[in-house]
Amino acid sequence: MRVTIEDIARLAGVSKATVSRVLNNKSEGVGAETRKRVQKIINDHEYKPNLLARGIVTSKTKTLGLILPDITNPFFPELIKAIEDNAHKNGYTVIIGNTDFSLEKEQNYINTFIANRVDGVILTSTVDDNSAIHNKLKKYGVPCVLLDRAMKNMDYDAGVFFDNEYALYISCEYLIKHGNKRIVLISGPPKISTSIERIEGYRMALTQYGLEHNKNLIKYGNFTIDSGYKAIKELHNEGVDFTAVLAANDIMAIGAIKALKEIRYKIPDQIEVIGFDNIDFAEITDPPLSTIQQPTYEMGRKAVEFLLMLMDGKTLNNKHIKLQPRLICRSTTR
Amino acid sequence: MRVTIEDIARLAGVSKATVSRVLNNKSEGVGAETRKRVQKIINDHEYKPNLLARGIVTSKTKTLGLILPDITNPFFPELIKAIEDNAHKNGYTVIIGNTDFSLEKEQNYINTFIANRVDGVILTSTVDDNSAIHNKLKKYGVPCVLLDRAMKNMDYDAGVFFDNEYALYISCEYLIKHGNKRIVLISGPPKISTSIERIEGYRMALTQYGLEHNKNLIKYGNFTIDSGYKAIKELHNEGVDFTAVLAANDIMAIGAIKALKEIRYKIPDQIEVIGFDNIDFAEITDPPLSTIQQPTYEMGRKAVEFLLMLMDGKTLNNKHIKLQPRLICRSTTR
DNA sequence: TTGAAAGCGATACCAA
DNA sequence: TTGGTATCGCTTTCAA
Numbered sequence: 070m071r072v073t074i075e076d077i078a079r080l081a082g083v084s085k086a087t088v089s090r091v092l093n094n095k096s097e098g099v100g101a102e103t104r105k106r107v108q109k110i111i112n113d114h115e116y117k118p119n120l121l122a123r124g125i126v127t128s129k130t131k132t133l134g135l136i137l138p139d140i141t142n143p144f145f146p147e148l149i150k151a152i153e154d155n156a157h158k159n160g161y162t163v164i165i166g167n168t169d170f171s172l173e174k175e176q177n178y179i180n181t182f183i184a185n186r187v188d189g190v191i192l193t194s195t196v197d198d199n200s201a202i203h204n205k206l207k208k209y210g211v212p213c214v215l216l217d218r219a220m221k222n223m224d225y226d227a228g229v230f231f232d233n234e235y236a237l238y239i240s241c242e243y244l245i246k247h248g249n250k251r252i253v254l255i256s257g258p259p260k261i262s263t264s265i266e267r268i269e270g271y272r273m274a275l276t277q278y279g280l281e282h283n284k285n286l287i288k289y290g291n292f293t294i295d296s297g298y299k300a301i302k303e304l305h306n307e308g309v310d311f312t313a314v315l316a317a318n319d320i321m322a323i324g325a326i327k328a329l330k331e332i333r334y335k336i337p338d339q340i341e342v343i344g345f346d347n348i349d350f351a352e353i354t355d356p357p358l359s360t361i362q363q364p365t366y367e368m369g370r371k372a373v374e375f376l377l378m379l380m381d382g383k384t385l386n387n388k389h390i391k392l393q394p395r396l397i398c399r400s401t402t403r
Numbered sequence: 404m405r406v407t408i409e410d411i412a413r414l415a416g417v418s419k420a421t422v423s424r425v426l427n428n429k430s431e432g433v434g435a436e437t438r439k440r441v442q443k444i445i446n447d448h449e450y451k452p453n454l455l456a457r458g459i460v461t462s463k464t465k466t467l468g469l470i471l472p473d474i475t476n477p478f479f480p481e482l483i484k485a486i487e488d489n490a491h492k493n494g495y496t497v498i499i500g501n502t503d504f505s506l507e508k509e510q511n512y513i514n515t516f517i518a519n520r521v522d523g524v525i526l527t528s529t530v531d532d533n534s535a536i537h538n539k540l541k542k543y544g545v546p547c548v549l550l551d552r553a554m555k556n557m558d559y560d561a562g563v564f565f566d567n568e569y570a571l572y573i574s575c576e577y578l579i580k581h582g583n584k585r586i587v588l589i590s591g592p593p594k595i596s597t598s599i600e601r602i603e604g605y606r607m608a609l610t611q612y613g614l615e616h617n618k619n620l621i622k623y624g625n626f627t628i629d630s631g632y633k634a635i636k637e638l639h640n641e642g643v644d645f646t647a648v649l650a651a652n653d654i655m656a657i658g659a660i661k662a663l664k665e666i667r668y669k670i671p672d673q674i675e676v677i678g679f680d681n682i683d684f685a686e687i688t689d690p691p692l693s694t695i696q697q698p699t700y701e702m703g704r705k706a707v708e709f710l711l712m713l714m715d716g717k718t719l720n721n722k723h724i725k726l727q728p729r730l731i732c733r734s735t736t737r
Numbered sequence: 738t739t740g741a742a743a744g745c746g747a748t749a750c751c752a753a
Numbered sequence: 754t755t756g757g758t759a760t761c762g763c764t765t766t767c768a769a
Contacts, residue, residue, distance in 0.1 A: 071543060073746055084756045089748060100754055115539070117518045121458045122746035125761050130455065132519075140480045140487075141683070149474055153501050157508075162515050165499050167487050174491075181496050184451045185466075205449070209405060294687060327687045349475070353628060353661045355689030407762055418740040423764060434738055456762035460745050 072116050080114075081107045092118055124186060133163045133376065134182035134190040136175060140167045142292055142320060143348040144365065145193075148216070151369025152191060159377060161188070170195045170291070176202040183209050189376045191216050197260045199223035212379035215389075216372045219262040227375040228389035229368050233263050236361045236394035237270030240315055240343045243396060245278045247341060247403055249313040252280075254287045255300045255325060257317040264289075267317055267345075285309050290321045297324025305332055312340060319344035319351045319360055326354065326401070342401040356400035364392050406450050414448075415441045426452055458520060467497045467710065468516035468524040470509060474501045476626055476654060477682040478699065479527075482550070485703025486525060493711060495522070504529045504625070510536040517543050523710045525550050531594045533557035546713035549723075550706045553596040561709040562723035563702050567597050570695045570728035571604030574649055574677045577730060579612045581675060581737055583647040586614075588621045589634045589659060591651040598623075601651055601679075619643050624655045631658025639666055646674060653678035653685045653694055660688065660735070676735040690734035698726050 074092070078085045083103060090099045091107045099107075110116075124130040133156050137145050149165065156163045164187065166178030175195055179202050182190055190206060190213045198221045206213045207224065215228040237254075244252050254271050257264040268287065275282055288303060290296030297316055304311065305328070314329075316322035322344030326336060334340045336356060344351060344360035351358040371390060378385060408426070412419045417437060424433045425441045433441075444450075458464040467490050471479050483499065490497045498521065500512030509529055513536050516524055523546045528537075532555045540547045541558065549562040571588075578586050588605050591598040602621065609616055622637060624630030631650055638645065639662070648663075650656035656678030660670060668674045670690060678685060678694035685692040705724060712719060 074748095075746075085747080086749080086756060086758095087754090090755090093748085098754065103754080117514060119459065119520060119746050120518045121455045121464065121520055122761090123748075124455045125453065125459060125746085125763085126748045128761080140483055141477070143475070143477065143480075146474045146477075146480055149499075150501060150503075153499075157511075162498060162519065164496060165483075165487075167484060169484075177491075180451060184454045185496065186453065186455055294683060323684075323687055330689075349628060350657075350684060353657055355664075405762095408764095409762075419763080420740060420742095420765080421738085424739090427764085432738065437738080453762050456745090457764075458745095459747085459762085460764045462745080 071119075072114050074116075074118065077107070077110055077114065077116055081110045083107060128186065130186050130188055131161050132185065132187045133161050133373075134166065134178070134185075134187040135163050136166045136168060136178055136190065136192045136194070138168050138170050138193060138195045139292065140165070142318070143350065144318065144346045144363075147348070147365045148193075148369045151366040152373055155370050155373040159373070168195050172196055172200070176200070179203070179205060183211060187211065189213065189380045191372050191376060193217045194220055195261075197221060197262055197265075212376060214372050214375045214379065216368065217263065221262075226379050226388070227385055229372045229375065230389060230391045231263075231363050231368065232391050232393050233266035234270035234273070236345070236363075237267045237315065238274045239394065239396050240345075240361055241271050241274035242278070243398075243402070244313045244315070244341055244343065245274060245280065247313075249341065250280055251283070251286060251311040252313045252315060253300075253304060253309075253311045255297055255314065255316040255321050256287055256289050257292055259289050264317065271315065286311060290317070290324075292318050292320060294320050294324040294327075297321030298328045299324075301325045301328035301332070314340060314342045316342070316344050319346045319348045319358060322358055322360070322401075323350070323354055326358075337401050337403045341403060343396075344401075347397055351397075352399070354401075359399045359402040360397050362395040362397050368392060405453075406448050408450075408452065411441070411444055411448065411450055415444045417441060462520065464520050464522055465495050466519065466521045467495050467707075468500065468512070468519075468521040469497050470500045470502060470512050470524065470526045470528070472502050472504050472527060472529045473626065474499070476652070477684065478652065478680045478697070481682070481699045482527075482703045485700040486707055489704050489707040493707070502529050506530050506534070510534070513537070513539060517545060521545065523547065523714045525706050525710060527551045528554055529595075531555060531596055531599075546710060548706050548709045548713065550702065551597065555596075560713050560722070561719055563706045563709065564723060564725045565597075565697055565702065566725050566727050567600035568604035568607070570679065570697075571601040571649065572608045573728065573730055574679075574695055575605050575608035576612070577732075577736070578647045578649070578675055578677065579608060579614065581647075583675065584614060585617070585620060585645040586647045586649060587634075587638060587643075587645045589631055589648065589650040589655050590621055590623050591626055593623050598651065605649065620645060624651070624658075626652050626654060628654050628658035628661075631655030632662045633658075635659045635662035635666070648674060648676045650676070650678050653680045653682045653692060656692055656694070656735075657684070657688055660692075671735050671737045675737060677730075678735075681731055685731075686733070688735075693733045693736040694731050696729040696731050702726060 168174040288300035347362040502508040622634035681696040
């Protein structure tokens with residue numbers, strides 16, 4: 070049998086209440102002498118309190134739920150690392166739900182999280198509009214911070230976002246200033262907030278500089294290498310003319326570059342390319358990828374910070390934060 | 404307040420015991436009529452049983468712990484995905500512990516897992532030799548399957564490994580047959596099992612073909628891009644002569660290629676390179692990377708399968724399994 | 738088929 | 754400073 074608080078109490082010749090006190094480092098209510106004796110027995114037996122039992126009475130589990138669409142996209146592991154680091158530092162364990170872009174799995178995880186009584190949730194949803202399930206978090210009193218992606222119609226507690234619009238504005242502007250007039254945008258899925266904002270930034274730059282919006286220049290991918298590759302191949306087959314490519318993430322940019330090379334375009338001489346995310350790999354693609362830097366670690370850190378405050382019952386003076394982009398010029402731009 | 408089993412019982416005019424029976428789909432002990440009525444109330448109220456409460460009485464949490472050294476290495480997200488997929492399919496939630504190569508964090512996670520009463524653990528340890536902490540799993544009766552990396556002195560329940568020795572044997576042999584006589588090996592950290600096995604495979608091939616072992620040709624990295632890069636730079640600075648490179652993972656191979664390009668070696672004409680893992684990116688590096696294919700998804704799947712059996716109290720006829728490599732020739736080899 | 742009550746392993750309140 | 758005991762939300766055994 071596993072050793073319980075009762076065993077420790079018996080061994081120490083005290084009550085469970087006293088053991089509980091030393092366990093939780095209560096400053097008062099237990100004499101120095103007793104405390105020492107009890108602590109020794111706890112150590113000797115490597116006694117670990119059952120967190121389930123504790124959770125059921127305190128209604129705190131010291132556990133966070135994290136929902137992500139695709140763990141194989143390197144952006145997310147970096148985010149996970151930041152979240153886990155900071156959660157761990159504060160005594161929290163994180164449970165990860167990888168949804169594979171499936172709303173059903175997302176709903177599933179939310180239910181699991183509620184059933185497991187996580188203390189809070191960090192959500193990067195796979196959909197743009199909230200569904201009944203997301204309200205359930207509120208209903209059950211589970212604080213939730215949205216990360217990276219906003220949602221319509223959701224009364225969220227806090228959000229950590231990135232200024233996608235401005236990011237695409239500056240990268241598009243940069244290409245325009247190089248004399249590019251026909252700039253392709255390989256967007257993410259059309260309905261998620263980040264895509265919408267990025268398209269908006271792209272349009273703003275074009276308008277600002279008096280260039281026309283050509284619908285044919287926008288392709289929609291799903292953040293995979295393959296979708297970036299296919300976007301370029303399609304454009305090529307359609308005979309669309311262009312001199313630069315903006316991709317909504319580095320992975321798709323890499324796919325695009327692969328396709329461009331196959332078509333025998335010279336990068337950056339004939340075609341310039343700018344990615345998005347600045348993942349580790351961006352530095353070592355061939356040629357090294359110019360991209361938008363997202364402060365990934367900072368986003369994760371901030372999300373945890375917000376969540377901790379919410380769980381602490383504090384109200385945030387700024388419900389959401391929008392981090393700013395930085396353009397990193399490497400060798401896929403001139 | 405959250406709705407509890409008591410509330411449902413009251414609403415349905417039955418006892419908690421009855422509600423519990425329908426909740427757990429017990430085939431007998433509740434009339435068809437009653438079952439229907441109770442189920443309706445459960446649905447209407449979207450009642451979700453408190454898994455902590457259930458866990459405390461059943462001592463089953465339907466939760467698995469997963470320990471990994473580095474989530475930002477793309478090999479692991481692929482593994483995680485496989486594990487999560489299969490765990491989820493069987494009604495299990497997985498908690499991930501990213502240790503950042505720190506034994507302290509690893510110990511921490513094992514303690515957390517025990518305290519949270521996970522039903523089983525999948526462990527890719529950051530160390531080669533087991534320490535007191537790993538025995539604690541056994542002591543607390545938590546089944547554990549080792550994944551990818553073996554450990555000395557650990558009486559493990561099951562293991563899913565990869566035939567690293569043979570993998571390096573065939574890739575080294577391949578290079579030798581191309582006429583390479585001075586083949587560099589960029590190994591992982593010297594003490595972990597996978598490194599030891601890979602070095603052994605490399606040595607076997609050299610011996611087999613009558614080539615000498617030159618200690619200078621082996622460099623030790625830590626599976627990061629940077630360490631692959633540095634390995635080549637060091638060799639170059641040391642004036643070491645070589646015509647081919649074997650890397651212990653694709654990430655280091657990519658770092659190595661970056662360095663080789665800077666030194667202006669032509670790949671594969673002057674230097675051939677073979678990686679290890681066959682991560683998604685391998686296909687789109689420049690030039691596309693020849694590498695050893697590890698059946699990553701299969702390894703994750705198998706680990707879960709083993710763990711489920713162990714948790715079920717079944718004994719495995721084969722405590723461990725060793726999956727076989729396949730050499731994928733792309734364009735970093737001739 | 739159903740319900741009453743004990744028990745799981747903690748915490749927390751109230752007395753002593 | 755301590756201990757006794759109720760309590761959290763379930764499952765499970767035993768009787769009815």
